[in-house]
Amino acid sequence: MISIDTLIEQSIRKALKEAFDLELETLEVEVPSDQSLGDFSTNTAMKLARTLRKNPFEIANTLKPLLKAHTELFKEVEVARPGFINFFIADSLLEATLKEIDKAGHTFGDSSVGENTHVNIEFVSANPTGSLHVGHARGAAAGDNLARLMKKAGYHVTKEFYVNDGGNQINNLARSIKARYEQLLGKDTPIPEDGYHGPEITKIANTFKNQYADKFLHVDGLDTFKEVGVSSLLEGLKDDLHAFGVDFDLFFSEASLYEDGKVEKTLEHLKDSGLTYIEEDAVFLKTGEYGDDKDRVIVKSDGSYTYLMPDIAYHLDKLERGYDVLIDVLGADHHGYVPRLKAAIEMMSGKKDVLDVEMLQLVKVLRDGEELKMSKRSGKAITLKDLIDEVGSDAIRYFFARHSLNTHMDLDLDLALKKTNENPVYYAQYAYARIMTLLKKAREKGFDTDQPVFEFAHLGDDLTRGLILKVASYPKVIEDSALARTPHKLTNYIHSLASTLHGFYGGVQVLSDAEDASLERIYLLKVVAGVLKDALTLIGVEAPESM
RNA sequence: GUUCCGGUAGCUCAGCAGGAUAGAGCAACAGCCUCCUAAGCUGUAGGUCAGGGGUUCGAAUCCCCUCCGGAACGCCA
Numbered sequence: 001m002i003s004i005d006t007l008i009e010q011s012i013r014k015a016l017k018e019a020f021d022l023e024l025e026t027l028e029v030e031v032p033s034d035q036s037l038g039d040f041s042t043n044t045a046m047k048l049a050r051t052l053r054k055n056p057f058e059i060a061n062t063l064k065p066l067l068k069a070h071t072e073l074f075k076e077v078e079v080a081r082p083g084f085i086n087f088f089i090a091d092s093l094l095e096a097t098l099k100e101i102d103k104a105g106h107t108f109g110d111s112s113v114g115e116n117t118h119v120n121i122e123f124v125s126a127n128p129t130g131s132l133h134v135g136h137a138r139g140a141a142a143g144d145n146l147a148r149l150m151k152k153a154g155y156h157v158t159k160e161f162y163v164n165d166g167g168n169q170i171n172n173l174a175r176s177i178k179a180r181y182e183q184l185l186g187k188d189t190p191i192p193e194d195g196y197h198g199p200e201i202t203k204i205a206n207t208f209k210n211q212y213a214d215k216f217l218h219v220d221g222l223d224t225f226k227e228v229g230v231s232s233l234l235e236g237l238k239d240d241l242h243a244f245g246v247d248f249d250l251f252f253s254e255a256s257l258y259e260d261g262k263v264e265k266t267l268e269h270l271k272d273s274g275l276t277y278i279e280e281d282a283v284f285l286k287t288g289e290y291g292d293d294k295d296r297v298i299v300k301s302d303g304s305y306t307y308l309m310p311d312i313a314y315h316l317d318k319l320e321r322g323y324d325v326l327i328d329v330l331g332a333d334h335h336g337y338v339p340r341l342k343a344a345i346e347m348m349s350g351k352k353d354v355l356d357v358e359m360l361q362l363v364k365v366l367r368d369g370e371e372l373k374m375s376k377r378s379g380k381a382i383t384l385k386d387l388i389d390e391v392g393s394d395a396i397r398y399f400f401a402r403h404s405l406n407t408h409m410d411l412d413l414d415l416a417l418k419k420t421n422e423n424p425v426y427y428a429q430y431a432y433a434r435i436m437t438l439l440k441k442a443r444e445k446g447f448d449t450d451q452p453v454f455e456f457a458h459l460g461d462d463l464t465r466g467l468i469l470k471v472a473s474y475p476k477v478i479e480d481s482a483l484a485r486t487p488h489k490l491t492n493y494i495h496s497l498a499s500t501l502h503g504f505y506g507g508v509q510v511l512s513d514a515e516d517a518s519l520e521r522i523y524l525l526k527v528v529a530g531v532l533k534d535a536l537t538l539i540g541v542e543a544p545e546s547m
Numbered sequence: 548g549u550u551c552c553g554g555u556a557g558c559u560c561a562g563c564a565g566g567a568u569a570g571a572g573c574a575a576c577a578g579c580c581u582c583c584u585a586a587g588c589u590g591u592a593g594g595u596c597a598g599g600g601g602u603u604c605g606a607a608u609c610c611c612c613u614c615c616g617g618a619a620c621g622c623c624a
Contacts, residue, residue, distance in 0.1 A: 082604075083566095362617075402561085402572090408616085423586095
């Protein structure tokens with residue numbers, strides 16, 4: 001279906017061609033801040049003032065009659081100083097739009113901007129060395145929202161979690177579990193210096209003890225501890241993420257890159273291409289020639305790899321799997337890492353902009369007005385599970401979904417945890433629940449809520465028009481936020497749609513003795529509910545039937 | 548010292564490919580349930596858009612400088 005603003009845009013283009021023999025690349029159609037000014041407006045006349053060397057007000061007035069001729073679109077076209085052209089949409093167009101939305105059903109809002117583009121979104125990718133904390137929660141919500149949004153916009157999306165099961169921190173994990181295990185068996189083994197102190201470590205050690213008794217007390221190797229540690233922590237992460245509404249398509253193991261020889265192969269390739277050199281026994285990659293501050297070590301002088309090395313192999317593997325765009329959702333603490341990764345990918349692929357890094361600013365968590373430091377090693381962090389248990393997944397996801405990715409946010413636990421009824425998520429959910437109970441009531445009163453409506457005669461008031469226009473703008477919101485990678489704009493829209501609905505509900509009696517009017521409004525509300533539910537689903541929030 | 552974010556109402560944040568009187572939630576104040584769920588609605592109050600220059604018809608939005616806050620600057624991951 002063609003959206004209203006596209007129709008307006010086309011009519012403006014036609015008028016420009018007719019009046020000035022002009023064709024523009026871009027053209028802005030907006031919704032004015034004040035509804036009484038019009039349903040839509042354009043600043044085209046002002047933009048053209050310079051090129052046409054004319055007063056914008058004159059330009060607007062030249063275009064006005066040409067636009068006004070489109071009576072199938074416009075009820076009225078007005079010009080306002082200094083040169084805005086304001087449009088009032090014809091009722092017939094609003095009604096036609098309403099029917100089209102109903103016809104489209106859950107596909108309403110689907111876009112084709114992402115068609116034929118395969119996207120890999122990597123997010124969370126937390127080390128399997130403890131539970132997920134608040135920072136991970138933001139990353140999980142952000143990545144998942146982006147994935148759902150881009151799917152809606154037509155992209156082929158894979159959600160991927162990179163499991164760092166190959167590095168040194170896994171050794172620390174294994175040694176930590178072993179220490180706890182030995183402690184449980186009465187020995188006085190301390191937790192290693194870089195070890196992990198979280199309660200989940202003790203839990204694993206305990207399970208391990210129950211299974212093997214003291215069998216591993218005198219075994220030197222760490223392999224079994226590694227294996228058990230990684231697999232049980234990873235299962236825990238999956239469970240917590242699932243409870244948060246986040247499920248991945250693929251968990252990619254770093255260790256598998258070594259096993260498949262991909263790290264080595266990548267290194268050889270880089271060497272063969274003359275992109276490396278050796279200095280003080282270490283292998284440097286010439287990232288400095290590709291936009292990085294300086295060259296980076298990929299093989300240390302002791303022969304082991306830095307983190308960058310397998311990461312290059314990993315991103316190359318993603319490209320080989322056929323993705324056109326790679327998105328990494330990373331915490332702001334990794335921002336310094338981005339240029340070298342981009343440089344390396346460009347070296348390997350020859351393509352410059354395949355990697356899109358979405359930076360997430362860190363969350364500051366407050367309790368009793370004081371900042372809580374999140375440290376996984378100490379085991380004192382607020383975990384995602386704690387949050388879900390106390391506030392509920394919906395409230396947390398809505399909270400994160402409201403804010404742009406690169407805003408620094410404060411999460412006040414005292415506020416978030418206790419006063420749940422003040423959480424804005426309920427405002428949106430209530431809008432949906434209100435409609436659902438209303439439909440139920442309508443059926444009790446004998447209305448057939450599934451009855452299609454073909455003729456409309458009672459949708460002309462401002463509240464109703466505003467609601468239809470708001471619903472109709474959904475596809476544009478999807479497209480804009482998917483292209484700009486700004487899922488929070490969708491949440492803004494949800495709030496705004498809920499607000500429009502509440503206003504409508506307060507001002508318009510839906511169920512009445514006038515049967516035609518009632519049925520028309522029921523029809524409208526069903527459409528609104530559909531869009532509300534669809535949009536809430538895109539940010540991982542439930543749409544409850546009643547509250 | 549360098550780089551990346553941020554600074555907008557009392558608080559948490561939108562708005563920033565330049566456009567009309569800068570918005571929302573919470574908090575405050577005043578109203579609204581004999582009427583489809585008051586987790587709602589209506590209204591009032593609240594702002595030097597950190598500060599200073601510049602660009603232009605027009606700047607919260609773009610450019611430069613300064614200040615404040617967060618983060619990163621490893622042969623850690």
